[in-house]
Amino acid sequence: MIYIDFDRDSSEPLYIQAFNQLAKKINHNEIKGGTRLPSSRQMSKQMNVSVNTITNAYNLLVQYGYISSEERSGYYVNDITKTDENVPERKWHSDTPYTYNFSRNGSDLSVPASLKKSYKYCLKNFIEDAFSYPDYTGTYDLRKQISLMLNKTLDINCSPLQVIVGSGLETLLDSLFRIMGNDMVFGLENPAYYRIARYMRLGGRRLSYLNIETDGPTQKSLNNFNADILFLMPFHHYPMYYTMSKEQKRMILDWAGKDRYIIEYGYDMDFVYKNQSKPLFSMSQNKNVIFAGDFQRSIAPNISTAYLILPEHLVNLWQKEYYTYHSYVSKAEQEFIAEIIKNGSYYTNLKRLRKQYQNKQEHLVSCLCKHPLGQKIEIKNTDAGTTILMVPKPDISEENLIVSAHKKGVKLSYIKNALEQENPKVPLKTFILGFGELSIPEIEAGAKLLMDTWTPLLNGTL
Incomplete structure (x- = not known):
């Protein structure tokens, strides 16, 4: 079994961690040339991450020549010792060092x-x-x-x-x-x-x-x-x-x-x-x-x-x-x-997505509200989609909250960026949390990290 040791407290995205560890194993011949890798779905279940995380890591491995994708067959490790004996160990760094990205109103990208x-x-x-x-x-x-x-x-x-x-x-x-x-x-x-x-x-x-x-x-x-x-x-x-x-x-x-x-x-x-x-x-x-x-x-x-x-x-x-x-x-x-x-099959897929998104939303809302700081936030507009709104109750600037979250690797967006003109009816300190692309473990870990990060700010101890 191929194992990836994810550091969920790191600011480095999970798919980058997966890429770097798999590339290292291939360079050190721990995964030999010709080996068929588990499918994205199999690997995501084994490692308890989203399918997108593994798919993105595999795509980078293909791009950098570590593996090849064969139609209807899967991903196979290239024998880099035969093609180039002096292949340097390559480490890829993300331009956006966010471990948990709640800013995207994304969709599940798996294809049934x-x-x-x-x-x-x-x-x-x-x-x-x-x-x-x-x-x-x-x-x-x-x-x-x-x-x-x-x-x-x-x-x-x-x-x-x-x-x-x-x-x-x-x-x-x-x-x-x-x-x-x-x-x-x-x-x-x-x-x-x-x-x-x-x-x-x-x-x-x-x-x-x-x-x-x-x-x-x-x-x-x-x-x-x-x-x-x-x-x-x-x-x-x-x-x-x-x-x-x-x-x-x-x-x-x-x-x-x-x-x-x-x-x-x-x-x-x-x-x-x-x-x-x-x-x-x-x-x-x-x-x-x-x-x-x-x-x-x-x-x-x-x-x-x-x-x-x-x-x-x-x-x-x-x-x-x-x-x-x-x-x-x-x-x-x-x-x-x-x-x-x-x-x-269109309706079957919609039913699958609807159930999946609703389940993810329930986990996100539960994680936020059950946190010790849960009484200091308000959750709004949970009737549809892959996004919710969160409004912190204490009077703290949205910039301070955004910056503190980003420093810890949690990316958020907020309503202020979408205003075309001044609108006094919309509280500027309204944050948008998208969860469509995240797995449930990522949602739970990201929500906990966000609330832990905001605890001293919302309690007035920072």
């Missing part, structure tokens, strides 16, 4: 066998068609499966004609604004989703910001807000992580009336742990709400396919403007997504 099987099936059966031009709104099969999926999971009724498939949300929004008018005022919640806020600023859009509170927009904030299109994330807002209530949705629709549009982005729509109300698209009766979605959280971060569901009166405008265009998404990727929705 059912998705791999579907991908191989598509490559085998659609290879002749994979290199042809797809329809300018996406393949019909994918648009049909998306409409069926939304009806099944969110009670959204739409036809395949209303589904527009494109490469990334930003590309689709660009095309949408072209037919709606580039001079329209675009509304964003504040704090804002950095990806869309940055895209809008770079595009020179006219922007208006809707100040929200910890649990979302209020009637008072809407009374003084003006925009032609409002971009919302009602399932799980980033970065406040609230889930919008039915009353808030009705309030938004009343504000929009007949003359304004709403873009409802389905961020984390598959990872809401408590009962949720109908989407805005359904509540508006298919009139002035545009639904937007993608598969980066539900399948993999590198899946570029995104989609819009247009109200019927915008479909004709889109067809008239773009009928000579081609979709920027590869046909192979579209066929793969359509296939996994059709054969059910």
Whole structure:
């Protein structure tokens, strides 16, 4: 058995520790050339770390020539004594010395066998068609499966004609604004989703910001807000992580009336742990709400396919403007997504991820609240996703808390960085803890280290 001695109190990331120790064993011939290494999943179970930790370590070993990856077979140690007798012992150092990174709103990157099987099936059966031009709104099969999926999971009724498939949300929004008018005022919640806020600023859009509170927009904030299109994330807002209530949705629709549009982005729509109300698209009766979605959280971060569901009166405008265009998404990727929705493996994977994320969240909240310092923090917005909010109660600057955590190897982010303008309703000392990429042992150890680090600060003894 290959053993890795992880130092969980070290500031060096676990995957770097794994890489350095395995590289040393190979250099010293403790692991001989030709040896087949355990799979990432097997090794992660043996060492009680996440699959991502081992996968990242293996990728570095491949990059530096210690091992080779053979398709459908695994990882094999290269015989470096034969290829170069004077290979120096190489030690790789991370540029970001964080042992526990809670700052990323990441996803589980392991790929279940059912998705791999579907991908191989598509490559085998659609290879002749994979290199042809797809329809300018996406393949019909994918648009049909998306409409069926939304009806099944969110009670959204739409036809395949209303589904527009494109490469990334930003590309689709660009095309949408072209037919709606580039001079329209675009509304964003504040704090804002950095990806869309940055895209809008770079595009020179006219922007208006809707100040929200910890649990979302209020009637008072809407009374003084003006925009032609409002971009919302009602399932799980980033970065406040609230889930919008039915009353808030009705309030938004009343504000929009007949003359304004709403873009409802389905961020984390598959990872809401408590009962949720109908989407805005359904509540508006298919009139002035545009639904937007993608598969980066539900399948993999590198899946570029995104989609819009247009109200019927915008479909004709889109067809008239773009009928000579081609979709920027590869046909192979579209066929793969359509296939996994059709054969059910998409839903099976969602169920797996939902259970896994909810379990991780419960462990994180439990570790924080059961710590002796637990009564001095407040946990908020745990209804969905792979992130929670934590607000320390004592009056200590967020900079001091951030710096002390980072010095101990715990990386955090906080709300202040997401503010587009001043918002007195949002407490600046609100920290964002993401747990999607971390294993449960890493979550428990990281939470304990964070709370131990903050103990003297929050107790006023430092």
